[in-house]
Amino acid sequence: MERNSRIFVAGHRGLVGSAIVRRLVEDGHSDLVLRGRDELDLTDQAAVRAFFDREKIDYVLLAAAKVGGILANERFGGDFIRDNLLIQTNVIDAAWRAGVKKLLFLGSSCLYPKFAEQPLKEEALLTGPPEPSNKPYAIAKIAGITLCQAYRRQYGFNAICAMPANLYGPGDHFDPEGSHAVPGMIRRFHDAKMEGAPSVTLWGTGTPRREFLYVDDMADACLHLMDHYDGEDIINVGSGEDVPIGDLARTIRGVVGYEGALTQDLSKPDGHPRKLMDVSRLLATGWRPKVGLEEGLTRTYAWFLENAAPPVPRPAPGSVAGEAAE
Numbered sequence: 001m002e003r004n005s006r007i008f009v010a011g012h013r014g015l016v017g018s019a020i021v022r023r024l025v026e027d028g029h030s031d032l033v034l035r036g037r038d039e040l041d042l043t044d045q046a047a048v049r050a051f052f053d054r055e056k057i058d059y060v061l062l063a064a065a066k067v068g069g070i071l072a073n074e075r076f077g078g079d080f081i082r083d084n085l086l087i088q089t090n091v092i093d094a095a096w097r098a099g100v101k102k103l104l105f106l107g108s109s110c111l112y113p114k115f116a117e118q119p120l121k122e123e124a125l126l127t128g129p130p131e132p133s134n135k136p137y138a139i140a141k142i143a144g145i146t147l148c149q150a151y152r153r154q155y156g157f158n159a160i161c162a163m164p165a166n167l168y169g170p171g172d173h174f175d176p177e178g179s180h181a182v183p184g185m186i187r188r189f190h191d192a193k194m195e196g197a198p199s200v201t202l203w204g205t206g207t208p209r210r211e212f213l214y215v216d217d218m219a220d221a222c223l224h225l226m227d228h229y230d231g232e233d234i235i236n237v238g239s240g241e242d243v244p245i246g247d248l249a250r251t252i253r254g255v256v257g258y259e260g261a262l263t264q265d266l267s268k269p270d271g272h273p274r275k276l277m278d279v280s281r282l283l284a285t286g287w288r289p290k291v292g293l294e295e296g297l298t299r300t301y302a303w304f305l306e307n308a309a310p311p312v313p314r315p316a317p318g319s320v321a322g323e324a325a326e
């Protein structure tokens with residue numbers, strides 16, 4: 001992508017899209033096309049086609065999707081499969097029709113079969129059913145990958161597909177009930193610190209291992225793939241390292257500065273013992289992650305404090321805040 005290329009980042013207000021925009025701006029790209037859902041609903045086929053016909057886009061980074069945790073998938077499965085099928089079909093098809101030079105589509109590590117061998121290799125996709133709780137999302141995304149591959153074969157459209165690991169970073173969603181591990185833990189430790197709670201409880205044994213990638217590294221990998229990869233095969237994007245959930249929790253506790261105890265609720269299930277992707281295909285293209293877990297968590301907590309932390313309650317008239325009283 002040249003500095004003056006016209007680049008559409010779909011989903012630019014989301015976790016991944018906002019990181020991609022930050023990075024493009026840093027790199028001096030000046031012709032970015034950005035539309036919020038209020039201006040362009042990507043599920044609306046006619047609107048998406050008219051947008052592409054009008055805007056003469058060179059490159060597309062498709063980071064718009066309906067994304068959510070297990071509970072949201074179970075409750076709103078119809079929305080997950082419909083919105084993702086519509087968004088990706090509309091954007092990929094309209095981009096090809098309008099002569100876009102290249103498009104990046106994002107899958108996810110959770111599209112792989114539930115019982116695939118670890119570390120997850122790209123070849124494992126479609127060798128078994130995905131985790132049932134996120135089936136509507138996974139089936140839609142796998143259809144998106146197949147669409148990219150079929151358009152490449154039939155029409156010569158240069159659409160590539162990346163499979164990100166669990167991402168975290170500035171712009172994440174810090175709902176305390178949210179099931180994404182990193183922002184959920186940051187929020188719970190932060191709340192416990194603010195409330196002076198004696199302990200925070202971790203579900204399960206803390207031994208399952210998971211892989212996390214800082215979202216600015218993800219953005220870096222997306223741009224690297226746009227410049228250096230033109231294949232039909234999907235490509236895993238991760239840190240290549242997994243960490244026990246208990247260690248993640250202790251690191252987040254340190255970053256947040258919470259001094260209470262970390263207890264375990266062993267009645268809660270552990271889930272898979274390990275989820276790690278094999279990133280050798282990506283590493284072979286010359287890419288390396290740059291931000292380690294503790295550094296990424298520190299940056300994420302700083303962003304949370306600045307942008308997403310709930311306001312500190314003001315002391316009621318006549319009362320004295322704890323610290324001031326000492």
Ligand SMILES: NC(=O)c1ccc[n+]([C@@H]2O[C@H](COP(=O)([O-])OP(=O)(O)OC[C@H]3O[C@@H](n4cnc5c(N)ncnc54)[C@H](OP(=O)(O)O)[C@@H]3O)[C@@H](O)[C@H]2O)c1
Nearest residue numbers: 011013014015016037041042064065067106108164166167
């Ligand atoms: N987060 C992760 O850990 C992770 C891991 C693996 C893969 N991924 C993939 O990365 C991509 C981006 O995920 P994310 O975490 O950045 O999600 P996100 O923070 O929820 O952002 C999604 C973006 O899509 C936009 N969007 C949704 N529906 C739309 C519609 N109908 N029209 C226009 N825009 C719409 C949203 O707009 P609004 O802001 O207006 O709602 C939002 O900006 C997804 O494809 C996801 O599968 C993410």
